[in-house]
Amino acid sequence: MPFTNTKESGLESLIVKWLVEQNGYEEGTNADYNKEYAVDETRLFRFLEDTQPKEMDKLGVFKSDAKKRQFLNRLSGEIAKRGIIDVLRNGVKVYPADLIMFYLTPTENNEQARIMYEKNIFSVTRQLRYSQDAGKLALDVCLFINGLPVITMELKNQLTKQNTENAVRQYKEDRDFHDLLFSFKRCMVHFAVDDATIQFCTKLAGKDSWFLPFNKGYNDGAGNPPNSEGLMTDYLWKDILTKGKLSRIIENYAQVVEEVDEDTKKKSVKQIWPRYHQLDCVEKLLYNVKENGVGKKYLIQHSAGSGKSNSIAWLAHQLIGLEQDGHPMIDSVLVVTDRRILDKQIRNTIKQFMQVKNTVVWAEHSGDLKKAIQDGKRIIVSTIEKFPYIISEIGQEHKDNKFAVIIDEAHSGQSGRNSANMNLALSGMATDDDADNEDKINAMMEGRKLVSSASYFAFTATPKNKTEELFGVPYEEDGEIKHRPFHVYTMKQAIQEGFILDVLRNYTTIDSWYKIMKTVEDDPMFDKKRAQKKLRAFVEGNPEVIAKKAAMMVEHFHEQVIAKKKIGGKARAMIVTASIPRCVEYYYAINKCLSERHSPYKTIVAFSGEHKYNGAEPALTSAGLNGFSDAKIPKEFKKDPYRILIVADMFQTGFDEPLLQTMYVDKPLYDIAAVQTLSRLNRAYPGKDEVYVLDFANKTSVIEAAFSKFYRTTILSGETDPNKLYDLIDHMEKHQVYDVSDVEKLVELFLSGAERDRLDPILDACTAIYKQLELDEQIEFKSAAKSFVRTYGFLGAILPYGNVDWEKLSIFLNLLIPKLPSPRGDDLSEGILSTVDLNSYRNEAQEAIAIKLEDTDAEIAPVPAGSVGHVVEPEMDLLSKIIMDFNDMFGNIKWNDADNVQRQILAIPEMVSKDKKYQNAMKNSDAQEARTESERALQQVIFSIMSDNMELFKQFQDNPSFKKWLSDMVFNITYDPKNDKKLAQYTRKEPD
Numbered sequence: 001m002p003f004t005n006t007k008e009s010g011l012e013s014l015i016v017k018w019l020v021e022q023n024g025y026e027e028g029t030n031a032d033y034n035k036e037y038a039v040d041e042t043r044l045f046r047f048l049e050d051t052q053p054k055e056m057d058k059l060g061v062f063k064s065d066a067k068k069r070q071f072l073n074r075l076s077g078e079i080a081k082r083g084i085i086d087v088l089r090n091g092v093k094v095y096p097a098d099l100i101m102f103y104l105t106p107t108e109n110n111e112q113a114r115i116m117y118e119k120n121i122f123s124v125t126r127q128l129r130y131s132q133d134a135g136k137l138a139l140d141v142c143l144f145i146n147g148l149p150v151i152t153m154e155l156k157n158q159l160t161k162q163n164t165e166n167a168v169r170q171y172k173e174d175r176d177f178h179d180l181l182f183s184f185k186r187c188m189v190h191f192a193v194d195d196a197t198i199q200f201c202t203k204l205a206g207k208d209s210w211f212l213p214f215n216k217g218y219n220d221g222a223g224n225p226p227n228s229e230g231l232m233t234d235y236l237w238k239d240i241l242t243k244g245k246l247s248r249i250i251e252n253y254a255q256v257v258e259e260v261d262e263d264t265k266k267k268s269v270k271q272i273w274p275r276y277h278q279l280d281c282v283e284k285l286l287y288n289v290k291e292n293g294v295g296k297k298y299l300i301q302h303s304a305g306s307g308k309s310n311s312i313a314w315l316a317h318q319l320i321g322l323e324q325d326g327h328p329m330i331d332s333v334l335v336v337t338d339r340r341i342l343d344k345q346i347r348n349t350i351k352q353f354m355q356v357k358n359t360v361v362w363a364e365h366s367g368d369l370k371k372a373i374q375d376g377k378r379i380i381v382s383t384i385e386k387f388p389y390i391i392s393e394i395g396q397e398h399k400d401n402k403f404a405v406i407i408d409e410a411h412s413g414q415s416g417r418n419s420a421n422m423n424l425a426l427s428g429m430a431t432d433d434d435a436d437n438e439d440k441i442n443a444m445m446e447g448r449k450l451v452s453s454a455s456y457f458a459f460t461a462t463p464k465n466k467t468e469e470l471f472g473v474p475y476e477e478d479g480e481i482k483h484r485p486f487h488v489y490t491m492k493q494a495i496q497e498g499f500i501l502d503v504l505r506n507y508t509t510i511d512s513w514y515k516i517m518k519t520v521e522d523d524p525m526f527d528k529k530r531a532q533k534k535l536r537a538f539v540e541g542n543p544e545v546i547a548k549k550a551a552m553m554v555e556h557f558h559e560q561v562i563a564k565k566k567i568g569g570k571a572r573a574m575i576v577t578a579s580i581p582r583c584v585e586y587y588y589a590i591n592k593c594l595s596e597r598h599s600p601y602k603t604i605v606a607f608s609g610e611h612k613y614n615g616a617e618p619a620l621t622s623a624g625l626n627g628f629s630d631a632k633i634p635k636e637f638k639k640d641p642y643r644i645l646i647v648a649d650m651f652q653t654g655f656d657e658p659l660l661q662t663m664y665v666d667k668p669l670y671d672i673a674a675v676q677t678l679s680r681l682n683r684a685y686p687g688k689d690e691v692y693v694l695d696f697a698n699k700t701s702v703i704e705a706a707f708s709k710f711y712r713t714t715i716l717s718g719e720t721d722p723n724k725l726y727d728l729i730d731h732m733e734k735h736q737v738y739d740v741s742d743v744e745k746l747v748e749l750f751l752s753g754a755e756r757d758r759l760d761p762i763l764d765a766c767t768a769i770y771k772q773l774e775l776d777e778q779i780e781f782k783s784a785a786k787s788f789v790r791t792y793g794f795l796g797a798i799l800p801y802g803n804v805d806w807e808k809l810s811i812f813l814n815l816l817i818p819k820l821p822s823p824r825g826d827d828l829s830e831g832i833l834s835t836v837d838l839n840s841y842r843n844e845a846q847e848a849i850a851i852k853l854e855d856t857d858a859e860i861a862p863v864p865a866g867s868v869g870h871v872v873e874p875e876m877d878l879l880s881k882i883i884m885d886f887n888d889m890f891g892n893i894k895w896n897d898a899d900n901v902q903r904q905i906l907a908i909p910e911m912v913s914k915d916k917k918y919q920n921a922m923k924n925s926d927a928q929e930a931r932t933e934s935e936r937a938l939q940q941v942i943f944s945i946m947s948d949n950m951e952l953f954k955q956f957q958d959n960p961s962f963k964k965w966l967s968d969m970v971f972n973i974t975y976d977p978k979n980d981k982k983l984a985q986y987t988r989k990e991p992d
Helices: 008-023 041-051 053-059 065-081 086-092 112-116 164-174 235-240 243-252 276-292 309-317 341-350 368-374 389-390 416-426 439-449 465-472 491-494 528-540 541-561 580-596 622-626 630-637 671-681 699-711 724-733 740-751 756-771 775-795 804-817 879-890 898-913 915-923 927-944 950-958 960-975 979-985
Strands: 092-094 097-099 122-128 139-145 148-154 190-191 196-202 253-260 267-272 296-303 330-337 359-364 379-383 403-407 454-460 471-479 480-484 486-489 507-518 526-527 572-577 600-607 642-645 661-668 692-695 714-716 836-845 858-860 876-878
Touching: 008 122, 008 139, 008 148, 008 235, 041 053, 053 097, 053 507, 065 086, 086 148, 086 164, 086 253, 097 139, 097 480, 148 164, 164 190, 164 196, 164 927, 243 276, 243 309, 276 296, 276 309, 276 486, 296 309, 296 465, 309 330, 309 454, 330 368, 359 368, 359 439, 368 480, 389 858, 454 465, 465 480, 465 775, 471 740, 471 950, 486 915, 491 699, 507 528, 507 699, 541 572, 541 580, 541 661, 572 580, 580 600, 580 642, 600 630, 600 724, 622 630, 630 642, 671 699, 724 775, 756 775, 756 804, 775 804, 775 879, 804 876, 898 927, 898 950, 898 960, 915 927, 915 960, 927 950, 927 960, 950 960
Parallel strands: 148 190, 296 454, 296 486, 330 379, 330 403, 359 379, 403 454, 507 692, 572 642, 572 661, 600 642, 661 692, 714 858
Antiparallel strands: 092 097, 122 139, 139 148, 190 196, 253 267, 471 480, 480 714, 507 836, 526 876
C-alpha cells in the first residue's frame, strides 16, 4: 500500500518532477557530469553543436580528446576568472572561435532571437556525485544551463525533524568550497530549502559562509505565508526557477561587483543574487509600467537594510529597456537622491549588463542634464537640492520625451517648489518670453501636478502623509479614500531576517531629579507656562548637569561597550544633543571625563556654522575643534582613537556607519525624527549582536508611538480636504490686509518681470495694515497665510482641476509673508533666570527594557489643513510658587513604577469630573465651594485606585507638596472651561 513520501527524497522528487514536466527542464544523470571540469558535458556539447556548428568545427573538439581538454580548460579558467554570470552573458573566446554560451531573452517581434533562446538547455540533476576525491558524496539538486552549473540546492524536510538550518549547516560543514562545483563564482547561488523557508548564499566559505533569507515574508515579518495549493516554498521552483524568470535574473539582476575600501584601497569581489523582496518589487513595477504605460505613481516602503540602492539600480536599468511596438517606452530615467554614492552603485550595477553601454551620468551643474539627454544618456543621477535647478534646463526641447523619475527618500525630495519646478520642466510647459500672464499662470498650475509624461517611483522607509497621498495607491474602506504603498518590505521583516538590528531592544531611560532655589528677596510674578519651560532648559543646559550626564555616558561607554568588546572592540557611540550650545558643552565635558580616566579614546564634534562659546571670540566651528573638515568626519570616525561622535542636528539622518553601536540621547525626539535618529544604530555588522540606547530626554511611550507608525505597512487614513483652503482665505480676508486688486496687480507685475521698486510698494502697504492689527489678529492672519501656502503647494500636485485664484493668491502670499514681522506678545517670563540658581541635581538609569511595538498596520492622519494660530493667555504666578511647583514635579519623588503612575495621574481628572456633587457645585456655587468638592472627589478617587497603585496613594497621603500639586492640577483642568490649554501645561511631564 503506497504512502506519501515524507522524506527528503520526496521533496527532491517533487521539485525535479515539476521542473521537468511543467517547466521544460531536462533531467540529467551522473553519467552526463564531468567531475574534473564541473560541467554536464553531454548537454554542453549538444548545445554548442546545435547552435554554433561552424565555430565548433574550428575548434575540432569532436575529433581530438586533446582539443576537447584544451577547450574545457579554457572554459573552466574563464569561469574561475570572470564568473559564471559573465560567461553566460558574454560568452567565451577560444581561439579561433567566439562562442555564445547562453541566448538572451528575445525582444518583441524578434522571431530569430526567440528561436535561438528556445535552444537553451535548462536541466536538473538530482543526487549529483560532484567530488573527484569522495565519490560517494552527493548534492541533492543541481541546475544547469547549457551544461554549465548555475544553482545548487540542499533540501531538508520538517516532517523528518530537519529544516533549513540543517541544510545551511550541511553547506558549511560538509560541502568543501575547494571542490570545483562549490568554488566562488562557479555557480550563481546555493539554496538551503525546506518545506517552510529558504536561505541562499553566493559565496561558500566553510563556517564563514553568509546565508540570507529568500522568503516572501508573512504578516509583514519573516517567513512564508501558508500555501493552499502546495508547499510554502514552492514559489522557488514554480516561479523563480522558471525559464523566463531565471533568464531575467541572469540578464538583469545577478552580478559580480568589485568593491574598493576607500581607506585601505583593498579590493574585494562580491557575487550578488537578488533578495526575494527586491526581485518581487522590481518585477511588479516593470510589469505595471508595461501594462499601464508611462504616467503612474508608485510608493515603495522599503526599510533600512532592504538593499534599496540595488533595487533602484536594477529598476533604473530595466526601465530604459522597456519597449512597446519596438520603441523605448522611456527615454530617460532621472534618479533623485541625497546620496552621491548611489551614482557609483548604479554604474557598478549597470556596467555588468552587456546590452547597455555608457548610459549613466552624474548631473551636478546647470546644463548637465540637458547635455546628458542630448548625448543620449539614459540614466541621469542628481542630488535633491540641485535637481530642480538642473531640470529647468530641459525646457521645450524635450516635451515629447517620456521620463521615469526615481526618488530616493521621497519625503525629502518631492516638496513644494522643488516638485513644481521639476514637473513644469518635464511637462514641456516652461513658459517663454512671448507668453502672456494667463499662459504663465496656467503653466505654473500644471507644473505643480505630476505630469503624464513621467512615471514616479518614490522609495522611502518612513513615508509621511504627504508622500502617501502623492504616490500611494488609493483604495476605499469604510467610506474613506485611503492610500497604501505599492510595495512593502517592513522594518519588522528586516529585523526578523537579521538585515538590521532592533534599536528598541535595549532601551534605557535616564530619570533626572533636580531642585532650584530663589536668589532674590522679593517675590515677582511671571508667566507660569513660559517660566517652567525656561527653567527646564536652564537646568538641562547647566554645565554641572551636563558634566554629570557626560560622566554617566563615559562610564557606560567604557564599562559596557569597550570592556565587553562590542563589535570585536571596534564599537562607536553617538551623543545626540538638543542645540549647538549644548553640543559644545558636551564636547568639553566628555573630553574632560576621558582625560580624567586616562582614556585612549577621543571625540569628534559636529555642528553647523559658528558658535561663540560663553560669548568669547573667536567663534568656534566643528572643523576648528576637530582639526579636519566636516566632510572628513565619516571617514575619520572609522579610525582610532575616535570613538564618540557628539552632534547637533548633523548626522541624524543618512549617516550609515555600521560600527555605531551605542547612542546617548539628550534631545526631545518625535515621529519620523525619532525613527531616523535612532535608526543610525541599526546597520548590521559582523559581531554586532545588539545596540544600546541611553535616553535622557524622552519617555518610552513617545518613542514607541513614533516607531509604531513605520514598523509594519504604513497607511494614510484619509485624504486632505481642499475646501479647507476656502476656510483659510476667510480667516485672512476678514482682517483686510489685502484685497483682490492687490493680488491681481502684484501677480501681473511679478509675472511680467517688473523691478522690485514696483512690487514693494504694494507689499509694504499691506504690511503696514498688518502691523496695525491686534496681536491675536496678527497671529491669525500670518498663521492662516502660511497654512494656505503650505497646503496649496501640496494639493496643487494632486487635485484634478486647477484654481487660478488659488495660484495667484499663492504667488502673492509667498512674496508677502517674508515682509510680515512675527507677532510678538510681551514675554511675561523674561528675567526669571536671573532670579534662580540650581540647588541640586542627580540622575539614575532605569532598567533597560525592550520596547514592544504593536503588530498591526499603522495609519497616519492626512495632511492637516486649515490650522490657524491664536493667543494663549498667560497664567501669572509668584516666583516662589513657580519654583515650588517646578521642584515638586522634578525634584522630590522617585517612582518605582513611573509608567503606571503616569497612566493613573492622567486618568484622575476625568474620574473627578464625573462626581455628581462636584458637577453641581461647578454649576451652582462659587469657585471656593467647587474647589472643596473637587478635593473631596479627588480623595475618593485616590482611595478607589489604592489597590492598583499603592505607591501613588502613599505619596498623596504622606507628601503634602505632591498632594497640593495634584489637587491644583485636577481642579484647574476640570473647573476651567479652557482645560485643553491647562492639560497641555500640566501633562508636559508628570511628577517623577
